[in-house]
Amino acid sequence: MPASIDRAVFSELQQTAGADFVIELVDTFAEEAPAMFAELRSAHAAAAAERFRRAAHSLKTNANTFGATALGTKARELELGGLPADASGIDALQALFDMTAPALKELARG
Amino acid sequence: MAERGARLLVVDDNKVNRLLLARNVTLQGHQVETAENGRIALEMLRRGGFDLLVLDIEMPDMDGFQVMEQLAADKALRDIPVIVTSSLEGVATIVRCIELGADDYLHKPVNPVLLKARIGSSLEKKRLRDQQKALVERFATSAVAADLQQSGFALGGKRVPATVMFCDIRGFTTIVESQGPEETIELLNTWYTLMFEAITAQSGVVNQMVGDGLMAIFGAPLPVAEPPLAAVRAALEMTEMIDLLNAERAAEGKTALAIGVGIATGDVIAGYTGTQERATYTCVGDTVNLAARLEAHTKLAVRGILVDGATHAALAGRVASEPLGAVQFKGKAQPVDVFAIATARSA
Numbered sequence A: 001m002p003a004s005i006d007r008a009v010f011s012e013l014q015q016t017a018g019a020d021f022v023i024e025l026v027d028t029f030a031e032e033a034p035a036m037f038a039e040l041r042s043a044h045a046a047a048a049a050e051r052f053r054r055a056a057h058s059l060k061t062n063a064n065t066f067g068a069t070a071l072g073t074k075a076r077e078l079e080l081g082g083l084p085a086d087a088s089g090i091d092a093l094q095a096l097f098d099m100t101a102p103a104l105k106e107l108a109r110g
Numbered sequence B: 001m002a003e004r005g006a007r008l009l010v011v012d013d014n015k016v017n018r019l020l021l022a023r024n025v026t027l028q029g030h031q032v033e034t035a036e037n038g039r040i041a042l043e044m045l046r047r048g049g050f051d052l053l054v055l056d057i058e059m060p061d062m063d064g065f066q067v068m069e070q071l072a073a074d075k076a077l078r079d080i081p082v083i084v085t086s087s088l089e090g091v092a093t094i095v096r097c098i099e100l101g102a103d104d105y106l107h108k109p110v111n112p113v114l115l116k117a118r119i120g121s122s123l124e125k126k127r128l129r130d131q132q133k134a135l136v137e138r139f140a141t142s143a144v145a146a147d148l149q150q151s152g153f154a155l156g157g158k159r160v161p162a163t164v165m166f167c168d169i170r171g172f173t174t175i176v177e178s179q180g181p182e183e184t185i186e187l188l189n190t191w192y193t194l195m196f197e198a199i200t201a202q203s204g205v206v207n208q209m210v211g212d213g214l215m216a217i218f219g220a221p222l223p224v225a226e227p228p229l230a231a232v233r234a235a236l237e238m239t240e241m242i243d244l245l246n247a248e249r250a251a252e253g254k255t256a257l258a259i260g261v262g263i264a265t266g267d268v269i270a271g272y273t274g275t276q277e278r279a280t281y282t283c284v285g286d287t288v289n290l291a292a293r294l295e296a297h298t299k300l301a302v303r304g305i306l307v308d309g310a311t312h313a314a315l316a317g318r319v320a321s322e323p324l325g326a327v328q329f330k331g332k333a334q335p336v337d338v339f340a341i342a343t344a345r346s347a
Helices: A007-017 A019-045 A049-065 A069-080 A088-108 B015-027 B038-047 B064-073 B091-099 B112-151 B172-177 B181-201 B227-251 B286-301 B309-315
Strands: B007-011 B031-035 B052-056 B082-086 B104-107 B156-169 B205-210 B213-218 B259-274 B279-284 B305-308 B321-327 B336-341
Touching: A007 A019, A007 A088, A007 B015, A007 B112, A019 A049, A019 A088, A019 B015, A049 A069, A049 A088, A049 B015, A069 A088, B007 B015, B007 B038, B015 B031, B015 B052, B015 B112, B031 B038, B038 B052, B038 B064, B052 B064, B052 B112, B064 B082, B064 B091, B082 B091, B082 B112, B091 B104, B104 B112, B156 B172, B156 B181, B156 B227, B156 B286, B172 B181, B181 B205, B181 B213, B181 B227, B205 B279, B213 B227, B213 B286, B227 B259, B227 B305, B227 B309, B227 B336, B259 B286, B259 B309, B279 B286, B286 B305, B286 B336, B305 B309, B309 B336
Parallel strands: B007 B031, B007 B052, B052 B082, B082 B104, B259 B305
Antiparallel strands: B156 B213, B156 B259, B205 B213, B259 B279, B305 B336, B321 B336
16 A cells, blocks of 8 residues: 555554544544645745744654554654755655545545 | 542644544543643643643644643642653653653653553652642641742751740649540640631641640741731630630539740741651741740749730730739840730739
């Protein structure tokens, strides 16, 4: 699977928090993520390094919660990499998210 | 168990984190409320009723560090345990959290088993702290407990102006010999209850109880508007209480009690003395010795309440008194002017 989700992490989340709750949680992530990406882009445009880092940090944390390793790794690169010269990193992260979100939803609904 | 059904506040600006933490905590049997930034969290905490805080660090408006700083500065909130959850990297964050008083630090994503263990241990620590606080209050009087909580425990004293009172039951040994041990303890408990009541009502602090005697301080550790007047009023109140107690005892065919009170005003050296493990708030110095001498002198003077010149001068005629002249006390270079306070009985 290109979205690369750590099944062990995901199923542990389902076991400890409840499968129905995880469906809700994945949907919440899908709803909240666009605002985080918007913040990432606006911080980048405004050269606001701290805001940029925070937005990347939020995405990283959420990705890791679901075991979305590729997304988490890419978000971490942005978090720790400082303000990038261009938006290519954000685009790449967005592309990863667009792949990951449906995969997570599918996984959550079994 | 405190661990069951505690009330927790989960603070995180990220909705997924917030929902997941709240879910985990609820599954552990606790009640949970959530806040999305530090400012809202503080408002909720100030409304009261929370046993523990699960706190994120990076948040807009007010971050976790600022929340902990505010908590530490707030007497009502500084004992609430804080578990920090963050995915910030680096030891510096953890160190700063611990320095700011966090009980624990959990890395995100938070492992629910670890979270459960940390919450349980933090709540248990809080329960012990609360218990300790209650004990300190019971044994050290609330004024000393409040001073301890405010300034922390430090051995070492300071010179402060205060009024010192000594009080004991006249002929207590005779009373003890005439009755059973249970009755003696009951009498002492009644006596202490009445005396504490009178002293605390005037903002005095009882700092020593020995057998049938006690020592109280007015003006330390907490300031009192007029320590001499407060002490004399407490003494008069104590005398009235004893009269009431005696009326009851007379009805039961028991002997009447009489108390002797000595009061002196001046500088005292006040502070916590002892060791780090066991210490007591105490006052020493000439003023303390003089109050003890005056209390002992009540037998000879056949008066209930004796005060020194400094106390008498501070009363400025607001309480009726009678000069007894100068008395030479043991350990005092100069004779001391002694005054008897008029009680209901002597008036």
